[in-house]
Amino acid sequence: MALRTRRNRVMGLVQFFREVVELEWEDGPGRILIDARDAPRCNEHVPRYIPDPELDVVMEAVSRIACPFRRAALLLARWSGARRNEIARLSLDCLDMYPDGKTPRLRIPAGKTYRERMIPVHAEAAEPLRELISTRKLETDRPLLDEFTGELVRYVFSMKGRRLSTMYLFTNPLQLVCEEVGLVDGKGIGTINAHRFRHTLGTQLANSGATIQTIMKLLGHQSPAMAMVYAHISDPEVLRDYQAVLAPGAVLAGPGAERIRTGSLSVEAVDWLKTNFFKTELELGHCLRLPEEGPCQCDLYLTCACFVTTPAYAGRLRDRRETELLLAEDAQERGWPREVERHCAIADRISGLLAQFEEETVALDQRPATAITE
Secondary structure, rough: HHHHHHHHHHHHHHHHHHHHHOOOOOOOOOOOOHHHHOOOOOOOOOOOOOOHHHHHHHHHHOOOOOOOOHHHHHHHHHOOOOOHHHHHHEEOOOEEEEEOOOOOEEEOOOOOOOOOOOEOOOHHHHHHHHHHHHHHHHOOOOOEEEEOOOOEEOEOOEOOEEEEOOHHHHHHHHHHHHHHOOOOOOOOEEEOOOHHHHHHHHHHHOOOOOOHHHHHHHOOOOOOHHHHHHHHHHOHHHHHHHHHHHOOOOEEEEEHHHHHOOOOOOHHHHHHHHOOHHHHHHHOOOEEEOHHHHHOOOOOOOOOEEEEEEEHHHHHHHHHHHHHHHHHHHHHHOHHHHHHHHHHHHHHHHHHHHHHHOOOOOOOOOOOOOHHOO
Protein backbone atom coordinates (compact mmCIF):
# COMPACT_ATOMS: atom_id res chain seq x y z
CA MET A 1 0.00 0.00 0.00
CA ALA A 2 1.03 3.59 -0.56
CA LEU A 3 2.39 5.63 2.33
CA ARG A 4 -0.73 7.78 2.71
CA THR A 5 -2.97 4.69 2.52
CA ARG A 6 -1.02 3.03 5.34
CA ARG A 7 -1.22 6.22 7.39
CA ASN A 8 -4.99 6.45 6.92
CA ARG A 9 -5.42 2.80 7.99
CA VAL A 10 -3.30 3.30 11.11
CA MET A 11 -5.11 6.52 12.07
CA GLY A 12 -8.41 4.64 11.76
CA LEU A 13 -7.11 2.06 14.23
CA VAL A 14 -5.91 4.83 16.54
CA GLN A 15 -9.42 6.26 16.67
CA PHE A 16 -10.93 2.79 17.20
CA PHE A 17 -8.70 1.96 20.20
CA ARG A 18 -9.25 5.45 21.67
CA GLU A 19 -13.01 4.93 21.60
CA VAL A 20 -12.69 1.41 23.01
CA VAL A 21 -10.84 2.79 26.04
CA GLU A 22 -13.20 5.76 26.47
CA LEU A 23 -16.31 3.55 26.28
CA GLU A 24 -14.71 0.95 28.59
CA TRP A 25 -15.72 -2.05 26.54
CA GLU A 26 -15.89 -5.16 28.65
CA ASP A 27 -13.60 -7.26 26.44
CA GLY A 28 -11.50 -4.35 25.18
CA PRO A 29 -7.98 -3.31 26.25
CA GLY A 30 -7.69 -0.87 29.13
CA ARG A 31 -5.19 1.34 27.32
CA ILE A 32 -4.70 2.68 23.81
CA LEU A 33 -2.64 0.05 22.00
CA ILE A 34 -1.85 2.23 18.97
CA ASP A 35 -1.43 6.00 18.90
CA ALA A 36 -0.51 8.60 16.29
CA ARG A 37 3.22 7.95 16.78
CA ASP A 38 2.75 4.51 15.18
CA ALA A 39 1.54 6.06 11.91
CA PRO A 40 4.17 6.44 9.18
CA ARG A 41 5.25 10.02 8.62
CA CYS A 42 4.63 11.63 5.24
CA ASN A 43 7.42 13.39 3.40
CA GLU A 44 7.34 17.19 3.27
CA HIS A 45 8.12 18.23 -0.27
CA VAL A 46 9.75 21.52 -1.25
CA PRO A 47 7.80 23.45 -3.93
CA ARG A 48 9.20 22.93 -7.43
CA TYR A 49 9.23 26.37 -8.99
CA ILE A 50 10.07 26.82 -12.68
CA PRO A 51 13.47 28.51 -13.36
CA ASP A 52 13.24 31.73 -15.37
CA PRO A 53 14.88 30.40 -18.58
CA GLU A 54 12.43 27.48 -18.72
CA LEU A 55 9.49 29.68 -17.73
CA ASP A 56 10.20 32.14 -20.55
CA VAL A 57 10.23 29.53 -23.32
CA VAL A 58 7.18 27.74 -21.91
CA MET A 59 5.08 30.92 -21.70
CA GLU A 60 6.13 31.93 -25.20
CA ALA A 61 4.84 28.57 -26.47
CA VAL A 62 1.65 28.94 -24.40
CA SER A 63 0.93 32.30 -26.04
CA ARG A 64 0.86 30.49 -29.42
CA ILE A 65 -1.79 27.92 -28.40
CA ALA A 66 -4.72 28.21 -30.80
CA CYS A 67 -7.49 27.05 -28.44
CA PRO A 68 -8.68 30.11 -26.43
CA PHE A 69 -9.84 27.89 -23.54
CA ARG A 70 -6.43 26.24 -23.12
CA ARG A 71 -4.48 29.46 -23.58
CA ALA A 72 -6.57 31.38 -21.04
CA ALA A 73 -6.46 28.53 -18.51
CA LEU A 74 -2.68 28.22 -18.64
CA LEU A 75 -2.15 31.99 -18.42
CA LEU A 76 -4.40 32.08 -15.36
CA ALA A 77 -2.42 29.22 -13.80
CA ARG A 78 0.76 31.22 -14.38
CA TRP A 79 -0.42 34.60 -13.10
CA SER A 80 -3.06 33.82 -10.46
CA GLY A 81 -1.58 30.85 -8.60
CA ALA A 82 -5.06 29.27 -8.53
CA ARG A 83 -5.48 25.51 -8.43
CA ARG A 84 -6.50 23.71 -11.62
CA ASN A 85 -9.96 22.81 -10.37
CA GLU A 86 -10.52 26.40 -9.21
CA ILE A 87 -9.72 27.74 -12.68
CA ALA A 88 -11.92 25.13 -14.36
CA ARG A 89 -14.85 26.27 -12.18
CA LEU A 90 -14.61 30.01 -12.86
CA SER A 91 -17.99 31.60 -13.57
CA LEU A 92 -18.84 34.21 -16.22
CA ASP A 93 -18.88 36.97 -13.56
CA CYS A 94 -15.44 36.08 -12.11
CA LEU A 95 -13.56 39.08 -13.54
CA ASP A 96 -13.91 42.77 -12.66
CA MET A 97 -11.65 45.67 -11.63
CA TYR A 98 -10.30 47.03 -8.35
CA PRO A 99 -11.56 50.51 -7.30
CA ASP A 100 -8.47 52.07 -8.92
CA GLY A 101 -9.95 51.08 -12.30
CA LYS A 102 -6.58 49.77 -13.52
CA THR A 103 -5.95 46.41 -11.88
CA PRO A 104 -8.02 43.36 -12.91
CA ARG A 105 -9.53 41.41 -10.03
CA LEU A 106 -10.35 37.70 -10.15
CA ARG A 107 -12.91 35.95 -7.96
CA ILE A 108 -11.73 32.43 -7.21
CA PRO A 109 -14.67 30.11 -6.40
CA ALA A 110 -14.91 28.13 -3.17
CA GLY A 111 -13.03 24.91 -3.64
CA LYS A 112 -10.60 22.87 -1.56
CA THR A 113 -10.78 25.38 1.32
CA TYR A 114 -14.55 26.02 0.92
CA ARG A 115 -13.84 29.75 0.84
CA GLU A 116 -14.02 32.26 -2.00
CA ARG A 117 -11.22 34.80 -2.43
CA MET A 118 -10.61 37.91 -4.51
CA ILE A 119 -7.11 38.39 -5.89
CA PRO A 120 -5.36 40.67 -8.41
CA VAL A 121 -4.41 39.08 -11.71
CA HIS A 122 -1.87 40.14 -14.33
CA ALA A 123 -3.23 41.81 -17.46
CA GLU A 124 -1.52 39.13 -19.57
CA ALA A 125 -4.00 36.61 -18.12
CA ALA A 126 -6.95 38.98 -17.63
CA GLU A 127 -7.19 40.04 -21.28
CA PRO A 128 -7.63 36.56 -22.85
CA LEU A 129 -10.03 35.67 -20.01
CA ARG A 130 -12.09 38.78 -20.70
CA GLU A 131 -12.29 37.92 -24.42
CA LEU A 132 -13.33 34.37 -23.58
CA ILE A 133 -16.04 35.60 -21.20
CA SER A 134 -17.41 37.93 -23.90
CA THR A 135 -17.64 35.03 -26.33
CA ARG A 136 -19.27 32.74 -23.79
CA LYS A 137 -21.92 35.33 -22.86
CA LEU A 138 -23.18 35.25 -26.45
CA GLU A 139 -23.91 31.54 -26.14
CA THR A 140 -27.19 30.22 -24.76
CA ASP A 141 -26.04 27.15 -22.81
CA ARG A 142 -27.86 26.28 -19.60
CA PRO A 143 -26.21 26.72 -16.17
CA LEU A 144 -24.77 23.66 -14.43
CA LEU A 145 -24.96 22.61 -10.78
CA ASP A 146 -21.72 23.34 -8.90
CA GLU A 147 -20.65 20.39 -6.74
CA PHE A 148 -19.13 22.59 -4.02
CA THR A 149 -21.75 25.32 -3.62
CA GLY A 150 -24.88 23.56 -4.89
CA GLU A 151 -25.68 26.62 -7.03
CA LEU A 152 -26.44 26.84 -10.73
CA VAL A 153 -23.43 28.39 -12.49
CA ARG A 154 -22.53 29.31 -16.04
CA TYR A 155 -18.89 28.33 -16.31
CA VAL A 156 -16.28 30.09 -18.43
CA PHE A 157 -14.57 26.85 -19.38
CA SER A 158 -17.60 25.04 -20.77
CA MET A 159 -18.42 23.78 -24.23
CA LYS A 160 -21.62 22.24 -25.62
CA GLY A 161 -23.23 22.19 -22.19
CA ARG A 162 -20.36 20.39 -20.45
CA ARG A 163 -17.46 21.61 -18.32
CA LEU A 164 -14.02 21.15 -19.84
CA SER A 165 -11.79 18.79 -17.89
CA THR A 166 -8.47 19.73 -16.31
CA MET A 167 -6.90 17.09 -18.55
CA TYR A 168 -8.04 19.03 -21.62
CA LEU A 169 -7.22 22.48 -20.20
CA PHE A 170 -3.86 21.77 -18.57
CA THR A 171 -2.31 18.30 -18.87
CA ASN A 172 -2.58 17.72 -22.62
CA PRO A 173 -1.54 21.21 -23.82
CA LEU A 174 1.38 21.37 -21.38
CA GLN A 175 2.65 18.02 -22.66
CA LEU A 176 2.58 19.42 -26.21
CA VAL A 177 4.31 22.62 -25.06
CA CYS A 178 7.05 20.67 -23.26
CA GLU A 179 7.66 18.55 -26.35
CA GLU A 180 7.86 21.68 -28.47
CA VAL A 181 10.47 23.40 -26.27
CA GLY A 182 12.37 20.22 -25.33
CA LEU A 183 11.47 20.04 -21.62
CA VAL A 184 10.85 16.30 -21.35
CA ASP A 185 12.39 13.51 -19.26
CA GLY A 186 13.87 10.23 -20.44
CA LYS A 187 10.40 8.75 -20.97
CA GLY A 188 9.23 11.69 -23.06
CA ILE A 189 6.98 13.09 -20.32
CA GLY A 190 6.93 16.87 -19.89
CA THR A 191 8.73 18.25 -16.85
CA ILE A 192 6.31 21.18 -16.43
CA ASN A 193 2.86 20.68 -14.94
CA ALA A 194 0.16 23.21 -14.04
CA HIS A 195 0.82 22.98 -10.29
CA ARG A 196 4.41 24.17 -10.81
CA PHE A 197 3.00 27.52 -11.99
CA ARG A 198 1.44 27.83 -8.54
CA HIS A 199 4.78 27.03 -6.87
CA THR A 200 6.51 29.53 -9.15
CA LEU A 201 4.18 32.38 -8.19
CA GLY A 202 4.59 31.60 -4.48
CA THR A 203 8.38 31.58 -4.81
CA GLN A 204 8.42 34.84 -6.77
CA LEU A 205 6.24 36.50 -4.14
CA ALA A 206 8.59 35.35 -1.37
CA ASN A 207 11.67 36.50 -3.29
CA SER A 208 10.08 39.92 -3.78
CA GLY A 209 9.52 40.34 -0.04
CA ALA A 210 5.76 39.68 0.06
CA THR A 211 4.36 39.06 3.53
CA ILE A 212 3.15 35.65 4.64
CA GLN A 213 -0.41 37.04 4.76
CA THR A 214 -0.18 38.11 1.11
CA ILE A 215 1.07 34.69 0.00
CA MET A 216 -1.70 33.01 2.00
CA LYS A 217 -4.34 35.27 0.44
CA LEU A 218 -3.20 34.80 -3.15
CA LEU A 219 -2.63 31.05 -2.98
CA GLY A 220 -5.59 30.27 -0.74
CA HIS A 221 -3.61 28.73 2.12
CA GLN A 222 -5.40 28.08 5.39
CA SER A 223 -2.37 28.19 7.69
CA PRO A 224 0.81 30.32 7.78
CA ALA A 225 2.89 27.11 7.86
CA MET A 226 1.89 26.34 4.27
CA ALA A 227 2.95 29.79 3.06
CA MET A 228 6.15 29.71 5.16
CA VAL A 229 7.50 26.94 2.89
CA TYR A 230 8.04 29.55 0.17
CA ALA A 231 9.77 31.90 2.60
CA HIS A 232 12.13 29.13 3.74
CA ILE A 233 13.25 28.14 0.25
CA SER A 234 13.77 31.80 -0.62
CA ASP A 235 15.61 32.77 2.57
CA PRO A 236 18.18 35.39 1.43
CA GLU A 237 20.30 34.89 4.57
CA VAL A 238 20.89 31.22 3.74
CA LEU A 239 21.77 32.09 0.15
CA ARG A 240 24.14 34.86 1.18
CA ASP A 241 25.96 32.66 3.72
CA TYR A 242 26.22 29.83 1.20
CA GLN A 243 27.67 32.11 -1.46
CA ALA A 244 30.13 33.57 1.06
CA VAL A 245 31.65 30.15 1.76
CA LEU A 246 31.00 27.67 -1.05
CA ALA A 247 30.66 29.95 -4.07
CA PRO A 248 33.68 30.24 -6.43
CA GLY A 249 36.10 33.03 -5.51
CA ALA A 250 34.74 33.52 -1.97
CA VAL A 251 37.01 35.28 0.58
CA LEU A 252 37.84 32.67 3.22
CA ALA A 253 40.05 32.16 6.26
CA GLY A 254 40.79 29.28 8.59
CA PRO A 255 42.18 25.74 8.15
CA GLY A 256 39.05 24.61 6.32
CA ALA A 257 39.52 27.29 3.66
CA GLU A 258 42.38 25.31 2.11
CA ARG A 259 40.07 22.31 1.61
CA ILE A 260 37.75 24.49 -0.49
CA ARG A 261 40.50 26.26 -2.47
CA THR A 262 42.30 23.04 -3.39
CA GLY A 263 39.07 21.19 -4.23
CA SER A 264 39.85 18.36 -1.80
CA LEU A 265 36.17 18.09 -0.83
CA SER A 266 34.42 15.36 -2.78
CA VAL A 267 31.27 16.02 -4.83
CA GLU A 268 29.24 14.10 -2.23
CA ALA A 269 30.71 16.24 0.57
CA VAL A 270 29.89 19.49 -1.23
CA ASP A 271 26.33 18.28 -1.90
CA TRP A 272 25.92 17.44 1.81
CA LEU A 273 27.22 20.86 2.84
CA LYS A 274 24.88 22.61 0.40
CA THR A 275 21.88 20.76 1.81
CA ASN A 276 22.85 21.20 5.48
CA PHE A 277 24.71 24.51 5.30
CA PHE A 278 22.48 26.35 7.76
CA LYS A 279 23.20 23.64 10.34
CA THR A 280 26.99 24.16 10.19
CA GLU A 281 27.13 27.73 11.51
CA LEU A 282 29.14 28.40 14.65
CA GLU A 283 29.64 31.62 16.58
CA LEU A 284 32.55 32.78 14.45
CA GLY A 285 32.23 30.87 11.20
CA HIS A 286 31.21 27.53 9.73
CA CYS A 287 32.19 23.89 10.23
CA LEU A 288 32.96 21.77 7.15
CA ARG A 289 32.94 18.55 9.17
CA LEU A 290 31.06 15.71 7.47
CA PRO A 291 28.89 13.32 9.54
CA GLU A 292 31.37 10.48 9.23
CA GLU A 293 34.20 12.58 10.71
CA GLY A 294 32.99 12.43 14.32
CA PRO A 295 32.26 15.21 16.83
CA CYS A 296 32.96 18.83 15.92
CA GLN A 297 36.02 20.49 17.50
CA CYS A 298 35.95 23.79 15.58
CA ASP A 299 35.53 25.96 18.68
CA LEU A 300 38.60 24.42 20.34
CA TYR A 301 41.34 27.07 19.81
CA LEU A 302 39.76 27.66 16.37
CA THR A 303 42.39 25.36 14.89
CA CYS A 304 40.23 22.47 13.74
CA ALA A 305 40.95 21.53 10.11
CA CYS A 306 37.24 21.85 9.30
CA PHE A 307 36.84 25.45 10.48
CA VAL A 308 36.24 28.20 7.91
CA THR A 309 35.07 31.80 8.30
CA THR A 310 34.33 34.85 6.14
CA PRO A 311 34.58 38.67 6.46
CA ALA A 312 30.91 38.65 7.50
CA TYR A 313 32.09 37.40 10.89
CA ALA A 314 34.87 40.00 11.30
CA GLY A 315 32.88 42.02 13.85
CA ARG A 316 32.24 38.95 15.97
CA LEU A 317 35.88 37.93 15.67
CA ARG A 318 37.10 41.32 16.92
CA ASP A 319 34.64 41.25 19.82
CA ARG A 320 35.72 37.74 20.73
CA ARG A 321 39.41 38.74 20.64
CA GLU A 322 38.81 41.63 23.04
CA THR A 323 36.92 39.29 25.35
CA GLU A 324 39.76 36.77 25.31
CA LEU A 325 42.30 39.52 26.11
CA LEU A 326 40.22 40.68 29.09
CA LEU A 327 39.91 37.09 30.31
CA ALA A 328 43.65 36.61 29.93
CA GLU A 329 44.37 39.73 32.03
CA ASP A 330 41.91 38.57 34.68
CA ALA A 331 43.53 35.13 34.79
CA GLN A 332 46.97 36.77 35.11
CA GLU A 333 45.80 38.73 38.16
CA ARG A 334 44.39 35.57 39.73
CA GLY A 335 47.61 33.61 39.13
CA TRP A 336 46.18 31.07 36.68
CA PRO A 337 48.97 30.61 34.11
CA ARG A 338 47.23 27.82 32.17
CA GLU A 339 44.12 29.95 31.71
CA VAL A 340 46.28 32.86 30.59
CA GLU A 341 47.92 30.64 28.02
CA ARG A 342 44.56 29.34 26.74
CA HIS A 343 42.96 32.77 26.30
CA CYS A 344 46.09 34.20 24.71
CA ALA A 345 46.24 31.32 22.24
CA ILE A 346 42.62 31.95 21.18
CA ALA A 347 43.20 35.73 20.87
CA ASP A 348 46.31 35.23 18.72
CA ARG A 349 44.48 32.72 16.57
CA ILE A 350 41.68 35.25 15.97
CA SER A 351 44.26 37.90 15.09
CA GLY A 352 45.63 35.54 12.47
CA LEU A 353 42.15 34.99 11.00
CA LEU A 354 41.54 38.73 10.81
CA ALA A 355 44.93 39.21 9.17
CA GLN A 356 43.87 36.82 6.42
CA PHE A 357 40.98 39.20 5.66
CA GLU A 358 43.43 42.13 5.66
CA GLU A 359 41.38 43.54 8.52
CA GLU A 360 42.90 45.93 11.04
CA THR A 361 42.94 44.19 14.40
CA VAL A 362 41.71 46.50 17.15
CA ALA A 363 43.17 45.54 20.52
CA LEU A 364 42.90 47.22 23.90
CA ASP A 365 46.60 48.06 24.12
CA GLN A 366 47.73 47.31 20.53
CA ARG A 367 49.97 44.55 21.87
CA PRO A 368 50.01 40.89 20.86
CA ALA A 369 48.12 38.72 23.31
CA THR A 370 51.26 36.84 24.34
CA ALA A 371 52.68 40.11 25.74
CA ILE A 372 50.31 39.82 28.67
CA THR A 373 52.37 36.95 30.04
CA GLU A 374 55.67 38.78 29.69
